[in-house]
Amino acid sequence: MTKTADGKMGDGKTGEAPTMNDVARRAGVSAMTVSRALKEGSHVSKATRERITQAINELGYVLDQSAGSLSSRRTGFVAAIIPSINNSNFSDTARGITDALEGTGLQLLLGYTNYSVEREEELIEAMLRRRPEGIILTGGAHTPRGRRMLEQAGIPVIETWDTPADPIDKVVGFSNGAAMELLVETLAAKGYERFGYIGGTTARDTRGSQRRGGFVRALERLGLPSDRVISFGVPPISMEQGAQAVVSMLERWPDTQVALCVSDLSAFGALMECQRRGMKVPDDIAIAGFGDYEIAACCHPRMTTINVDCYGIGRQAALKLTQTIQGMATEEPERITQTDFRVVEREST
Amino acid sequence: MTKTADGKMGDGKTGEAPTMNDVARRAGVSAMTVSRALKEGSHVSKATRERITQAINELGYVLDQSAGSLSSRRTGFVAAIIPSINNSNFSDTARGITDALEGTGLQLLLGYTNYSVEREEELIEAMLRRRPEGIILTGGAHTPRGRRMLEQAGIPVIETWDTPADPIDKVVGFSNGAAMELLVETLAAKGYERFGYIGGTTARDTRGSQRRGGFVRALERLGLPSDRVISFGVPPISMEQGAQAVVSMLERWPDTQVALCVSDLSAFGALMECQRRGMKVPDDIAIAGFGDYEIAACCHPRMTTINVDCYGIGRQAALKLTQTIQGMATEEPERITQTDFRVVEREST
DNA sequence: CCTATTGATGATAGCGATAACATCACAGGT
DNA sequence: ACCTGTGATGTTATCGCTATCATCAATAGG
Numbered sequence: 001m002t003k004t005a006d007g008k009m010g011d012g013k014t015g016e017a018p019t020m021n022d023v024a025r026r027a028g029v030s031a032m033t034v035s036r037a038l039k040e041g042s043h044v045s046k047a048t049r050e051r052i053t054q055a056i057n058e059l060g061y062v063l064d065q066s067a068g069s070l071s072s073r074r075t076g077f078v079a080a081i082i083p084s085i086n087n088s089n090f091s092d093t094a095r096g097i098t099d100a101l102e103g104t105g106l107q108l109l110l111g112y113t114n115y116s117v118e119r120e121e122e123l124i125e126a127m128l129r130r131r132p133e134g135i136i137l138t139g140g141a142h143t144p145r146g147r148r149m150l151e152q153a154g155i156p157v158i159e160t161w162d163t164p165a166d167p168i169d170k171v172v173g174f175s176n177g178a179a180m181e182l183l184v185e186t187l188a189a190k191g192y193e194r195f196g197y198i199g200g201t202t203a204r205d206t207r208g209s210q211r212r213g214g215f216v217r218a219l220e221r222l223g224l225p226s227d228r229v230i231s232f233g234v235p236p237i238s239m240e241q242g243a244q245a246v247v248s249m250l251e252r253w254p255d256t257q258v259a260l261c262v263s264d265l266s267a268f269g270a271l272m273e274c275q276r277r278g279m280k281v282p283d284d285i286a287i288a289g290f291g292d293y294e295i296a297a298c299c300h301p302r303m304t305t306i307n308v309d310c311y312g313i314g315r316q317a318a319l320k321l322t323q324t325i326q327g328m329a330t331e332e333p334e335r336i337t338q339t340d341f342r343v344v345e346r347e348s349t
Numbered sequence: 350m351t352k353t354a355d356g357k358m359g360d361g362k363t364g365e366a367p368t369m370n371d372v373a374r375r376a377g378v379s380a381m382t383v384s385r386a387l388k389e390g391s392h393v394s395k396a397t398r399e400r401i402t403q404a405i406n407e408l409g410y411v412l413d414q415s416a417g418s419l420s421s422r423r424t425g426f427v428a429a430i431i432p433s434i435n436n437s438n439f440s441d442t443a444r445g446i447t448d449a450l451e452g453t454g455l456q457l458l459l460g461y462t463n464y465s466v467e468r469e470e471e472l473i474e475a476m477l478r479r480r481p482e483g484i485i486l487t488g489g490a491h492t493p494r495g496r497r498m499l500e501q502a503g504i505p506v507i508e509t510w511d512t513p514a515d516p517i518d519k520v521v522g523f524s525n526g527a528a529m530e531l532l533v534e535t536l537a538a539k540g541y542e543r544f545g546y547i548g549g550t551t552a553r554d555t556r557g558s559q560r561r562g563g564f565v566r567a568l569e570r571l572g573l574p575s576d577r578v579i580s581f582g583v584p585p586i587s588m589e590q591g592a593q594a595v596v597s598m599l600e601r602w603p604d605t606q607v608a609l610c611v612s613d614l615s616a617f618g619a620l621m622e623c624q625r626r627g628m629k630v631p632d633d634i635a636i637a638g639f640g641d642y643e644i645a646a647c648c649h650p651r652m653t654t655i656n657v658d659c660y661g662i663g664r665q666a667a668l669k670l671t672q673t674i675q676g677m678a679t680e681e682p683e684r685i686t687q688t689d690f691r692v693v694e695r696e697s698t
Numbered sequence: 699c700c701t702a703t704t705g706a707t708g709a710t711a712g713c714g715a716t717a718a719c720a721t722c723a724c725a726g727g728t
Numbered sequence: 729a730c731c732t733g734t735g736a737t738g739t740t741a742t743c744g745c746t747a748t749c750a751t752c753a754a755t756a757g758g
Contacts, residue, residue, distance in 0.1 A: 017503055019714060030738050035716060043735050060501040065478040066415045066424060067714035070743045075415055085440045094434055098461070107475060110459050112447070126456060129414040152409040154366055239647040265643075272649040294614075295644065298588040300621040368744060379708050384746060392705050416744035419713045 018059040026055040038063055069131075078321060079109045079127035080136040081120060083205075087236060089263075089291050089310045090138065093160065096314020097136060104322050106133065113138075115204050115235055121146040128153055134321040136314075140164020140171075141206045156324040158317045162207060163338070170324070172317040172337045176207045179306050179341045180214030183260060183288060186343045187304075188222050192258045192286065195219055196228040198245040198270060199262035200235030208235050208262045211290060215260060228253050235262075242266025243273035250285075257286060258349060264289030264296045264305050271299065271348060286349040301347035308341045367408040375404040387412055418480075427670060428458045428476035429485040430469060432554075436585060438612075438640050438659045439487065442509065445663020446485060453671050455482065462487075464553050464584055470495040477502055483670040485663075489513025489520075490555045505673040507666045511556060512687070519673070521666040521686045525556045528655050528690045529563030532609060532637060535692045536653075537571050541607045541635065544568055545577040547594040547619060548611035549584030557584050557611045560639060564609060577602050584611075591615025592622035599634075606635060607698060613638030613645045613654050620648065620697060635698040650696035657690045 024031040029048060036042035037052040044052075055061070069075040080097050082090040090112075098108050109132060111123040121143040127135060128149055134156040140163075142150070150157050150168050157169040164171065184195065197215045199208050212229065219226035230252075232245035245266065246259055261267035267289030274281055281287055281301055289296055292307035320333045327333075373380040378397060385391035386401040393401075404410070418424040429446050431439040439461075447457050458481060460472040470492040476484060477498060483505040489512075491499070499506050499517050506518040513520065533544065546564045548557050561578065568575035579601075581594040594615065595608055610616035616638030623630055630636055630650055638645055641656035669682045676682075 021714080031714085032716075032739080033737060036737085039716095043737090045736060048736080060497065062474065062477045062498065062502070064480055064714055066480055067419050067743095068716065070416050070419055070745085071714080071716040073716095073743070085434065085443055086437055088435055088437070091434045091440060095461075107479075108459075110457075112444075125411065128411045130456075131413055131415055148409065149411065153411070239643055243647065268644075269647050272647055275649045294588055295617075298592065298618050298621055299648075300624045369746095370744080380744085381709080381746075382707060385707085388746095392707090394706060397706080413744055416713095417746065419715085420744080420746040422713070422747095 018061045019064070020061070022059055023052065023055045023061050026059065027051040035068075075131045075133060076105055076107055077109050077130050077132040078106045078134050078136070078318070079111070079130070079132035081111050081113060081123050081127070082138050083113050083115045084236060085110070085112045088293055089308065092310035093138075093314035093317075096311040096316075097318040098314075099311075100315045100318035100322070104326075106322065106325075117141055117143050117146065121149075124149055133325050134158070136160060136317045136321065138162075139206050140167060142168075156321055158321055160313050160317050162210070163336070167336070170320055170333070170335050170337075172313055172320060172339060174308065174339045174341050175214075176210040177214035177217065179308070180211040180260070180290070181218040182341075183290075183306055183343055184215060184218035185222070186345070187258055187260075187286070187288065187349055188218075188224065190349070192349075193224055194228070194253070194255055194257045195224065195226070196230065196249045196253060196256040196259045197261075198230045198232065198237075198242060198249065198259055198266055200233055200237045200241075201231045202235075205235030205262075211262055228256060237262065237266045239265050239269035239272075242269030244269075246270035246273050246287075258282075259285060259287050261287070261289050264291045264293040264303060267303060267305070267348075268295050268299055271301075271303065282347070282349050288349050292344055296344075296346070304346045304349040305344050306341055307344045309339050313339050367410045368413070369410070371408055372401065372404045372410050375408065376400040384417075424480045424482060425454055425456055426458050426479050426481040427455045427483050427485070427667070428460070428479070428481035430460050430462060430472050430476070431487050432462050432464045433585060434459070434461045437642055438657065441659035442487075442663035442666075445660040445665075446667040447663075448660075449664045449667035449671070455671065455674075466490060466492050466495070470498075473498055482674050483507070485509060485666045485670065487511075488555050489516060491517075505670055507670055509662050509666050511559070512685070516685070519669055519682070519684050519686075521662055521669060521688060523657065523688045523690050524563075525559040526563035526566065528657070529560040529609070529639070530567040531690075532639075532655055532692055533564060533567035534571070535694070536607055536609075536635070536637065536698055537567075537573065539698070541698075542573055543577070543602070543604055543606045544573065544575070545579065545598045545602060545605040545608045546610075547579045547581065547586075547591060547598065547608055547615055549582055549586045549590075550580045551584075554584030554611075560611055577605060586611065586615045588614050588618035588621075591618030593618075595619035595622050595636075607631075608634060608636050610636065610638050613640045613642040613652060616652060616654070616697075617644050617648055620650075620652065631696070631698050637698050641693055645693075645695070653695045653698040654693050655690050656693045658688050662688050 020031045020034050024034045034052055037044045037049050084090055109127055113120040124146045136158045138161045140159050159167055160172045162173045163175050199212050203209050216226045230245045230249045233241040259270055267287050271287050289303050289305040292305045296303035296305045316337055323333045369380045369383050373383045383401055386393045386398050433439055458476055462469040473495045485507045487510045489508050508516055509521045511522045512524050548561050552558050565575045579594045579598045582590040608619055616636050620636050638652050638654040641654045645652035645654045665686055672682045
């Protein structure tokens with residue numbers, strides 16, 4: 001309950017929210033001056049600024065940015081679309097984006113697709129309606145219409161988490177296939193020969209498919225059998241599904257020496273299930289994941305996995321975006337940025 | 350590369366994005382009719398609608414919603430502020446919100462505070478600048494200015510994940526203290542007597558503090574010692590910190606029978622650390638968490654915890670919001686909604 | 699056949715801010 | 729004293745859309 005002496009009621013439930021004009025009138029200046037006072041680096045005298053600040057506080061005024069952006073033709077939005085908000089790899093990327101946007105005056109508009117390109121298309125349109133100044137996507141697989149909208153939007157587009165063959169604009173990512181190949185090679189060098197793979201069904205999860213592709217390629221190159229592939233559950237596959245999948249795998253190919261999983265989550269599920277069945281990891285079976293989630297470093301035994309710079313992907317994507325937006329001053333940033341990945345060998349292999 | 354015959358270039362890189370007037374001209378109607386054609390439930394003849402749709406496709410037009418909302422005084426935004434986007438409990442809530450918003454034409458504007466009320470205040474202001482039609486917060490602890498802004502915003506405010514003593518407007522949550530009390534009682538009934546608690550330092554994480562409060566209260570009521578409290582690390586505490594904390598606990602109070610943790614994540618870290626040290630859970634020490642994360646159901650041994658309806662909190666909050674926004678038609682929804690929680694007894698206790 | 703109702707469309711006037719230009723006062727340099 | 733530059737402020741004209749009212753035709757009811 002604020003108490004005010006003026007005509008309007010002061011309990012915060014004023015019929016209409018105050019506008020910049022209300023502030024201007026109260027401070028005895030023009031609206032333009034208020035606008036200036038609210039923007040850094042504008043010339044407003046100290047005394048005036050104080051009167052305006054006071055008026056703003058008295059009225060409880062909050063700038064209306066949608067009105068402002070219509071006029072200034074800058075919305076201050078950056079859109080980002082990730083497959084899932086619940087997957088800590090992608091939420092790390094979202095964090096990286098937000099953090100890199102901090103202080104730029106740009107705000108993140110976040111959406112998630114549930115790994116569906118159709119949903120992605122809807123989201124692209126919904127975001128584009130808000131006129132973001134740039135857009136960050138996960139992966140390079142889009143519907144034709146989605147892609148067309150992106151191309152025509154006239155804003156920088158950054159595809160991440162992948163290295164599309166035919167990128168729309170800019171890219172910050174890595175080859176999921178190559179990463180998995182590296183993991184296979186590393187483990188093969190340790191003497192493992194009978195590899196199994198656990199992943200989700202079908203191609204909805206493009207990164208998952210690419211990892212499986214890398215698995216097969218690497219084994220073929222090494223002359224090892226590459227057919228022990230379990231596809232289980234709709235991506236993203238859960239811990240529980242990882243547990244079930246490893247059971248299937250052990251039934252079909254009981255002599256499997258090492259199970260590679262599409263992500264640490266399914267790998268963890270598999271690991272726990274093996275322990276539940278009294279198997280020793282890595283002695284009876286080795287297990288490795290992908291993503292280097294928190295859990296991989298903490299579980300027992302600690303999990304071998306591929307570390308991916310999720311946060312860095314987000315940061316770099318946002319950086320590239322802001323450079324391009326404010327850009328022109330400095331050089332245009334590189335179109336393609338390859339991010340690092342590395343095998344983290346731990347106790348599970 | 351679209352090919353067009355008109356003056357403008359057709360490769361999607363037209364200097365200026367087309368506006369509704371461009372569409373109108375091309376379709377031979379007024380802008381108003383285009384606007385109607387883009388809105389469901391407006392009277393536009395089939396033939397006209399088709400011509401407009403075609404013009405839109407040819408031009409690659411996308412509605413500018415910021416302009417629209419200025420005019421219609423409805424932004425179509427709902428703001429939500431959560432402590433962390435990386436915590437699956439809260440991202441579940443965010444999912445619940447998004448899902449409940451689906452089809453309402455409302456879009457989520459998501460921000461996270463990193464458990465800082467100062468950051469929350471900044472976020473509240475940033476979001477309010479976008480004129481959301483409602484706002485969903487986590488917890489009932491805000492800065493005075495943050496609270497004032499919320500009260501004056503003139504939009505429905507929903508506080509979640511908690512039951513504030515003095516709510517701003519509406520609430521969807523549960524008592525974190527009561528939930529922890531229930532857990533203590535349940536375990537005490539099984540015969541445990543020497544309880545320890547692992548949580549983060551200080552009050553930044555209000556829900557964490559309340560859980561600890563419930564722990565102490567319940568034990569006092571039962572006449573059991575309530576001083577075995579380890580505060581370790583800045584909230585939210587990680588798996589790794591949980592592991593370290595349980596070590597401290599065992600050093601100080603080696604005969605602790607059961608360790609309750611502020612969340613499943615720290616509980617999991619503790620569980621793994623105990624196994625690493627060759628302790629049997631629950632025989633040598635029992636462990637329980639809070640939140641019923643995916644990991645609790647999947648680890649070995651499976652973890653006893655408190656299940657909280659994270660997704661439902663989000664869903665119900667968003668539902669309450671949309672009801673209030675479109676509202677008036679039906680009854681105003683209840684101000685306070687208590688959500689369920691329950692003890693899930695598993696193998697770790 | 700006349701009025702009432704509904705559907706389809708257009709014209710006009712903002713929504714609340716800011717860009718761009720216009721003033722005016724004043725400080726310095728000469 | 730004169731010119732110039734700059735800081736402080738105001739005025740005007742949009743930004744791209746939609747609310748609202750107005751118009752006119754077609755349909756329905758009696």
